Amino acid sequence: MSVIALDFDGVIADFNSRALSVIYSQYKMSLSSDDISSWEFSNLLGLNISDTKRFTDELFQSLEWVSPILGALTGISLLAERHQLILATNRTEKELTKAWLSEYGIDNLFESQIFLALGDKMPNVDFLVDDSPKKLARLSPFVRERLILFSQPHNRGCLDVLHRFHRISNLDELTGGLLWYYKT
Numbered sequence: 001m002s003v004i005a006l007d008f009d010g011v012i013a014d015f016n017s018r019a020l021s022v023i024y025s026q027y028k029m030s031l032s033s034d035d036i037s038s039w040e041f042s043n044l045l046g047l048n049i050s051d052t053k054r055f056t057d058e059l060f061q062s063l064e065w066v067s068p069i070l071g072a073l074t075g076i077s078l079l080a081e082r083h084q085l086i087l088a089t090n091r092t093e094k095e096l097t098k099a100w101l102s103e104y105g106i107d108n109l110f111e112s113q114i115f116l117a118l119g120d121k122m123p124n125v126d127f128l129v130d131d132s133p134k135k136l137a138r139l140s141p142f143v144r145e146r147l148i149l150f151s152q153p154h155n156r157g158c159l160d161v162l163h164r165f166h167r168i169s170n171l172d173e174l175t176g177g178l179l180w181y182y183k184t
């Protein structure tokens with residue numbers, strides 16, 4: 001059994017779809033997920049600080065239009081049968097996040113839910129799955145076996161010069177022999 005920490009946005013929940021809907025509601029621009037090539041929204045959208053704040057305030061205030069990422073629900077159910085799962089997110093909207101997990105019937109599959117930005121301490125884990133190279137690098141001291149980068153348009157450009165990440169594009173990929181391969 002391994003201890004696996006999973007990020008929320010971009011690994012379990014397709015938060016890109018919310019970004020697309022907020023971009024449409026504020027700027028009437030129809031984009032695709034591939035266009036979200038960065039989560040630095042001032043750079044991505046060409047906005048000043050106050051416009052960026054208006055955008056991110058609306059972005060994070062709700063999980064409307066946010067579906068599970070393809071394969072996430074089955075992947076999590078299968079992983080939970082054999083491993084200890086932990087949610088490790090930087091989100092600050094705790095109740096909203098818990099309600100979403102409960103709505104999709106996966107809240108009970110997590111041993112604990114860690115809200116890092118709210119002061120929760122990151123526990124030691126065997127694997128950490130995240131779509132942010134920056135967060136993976138920051139939390140690497142807590143990860144015993146392998147940092148797993150979940151592919152998203154915004155991390156496609158990551159060069160991983162230290163060869164620290166194993167890249168996946170679906171949580172199903174973890175249910176095969178991958179964890180066994182890395183587990184020492």
Ligand SMILES: [Mg+2]
Binds near residue numbers: 007008009131132
């Ligand atoms: Mg994320």
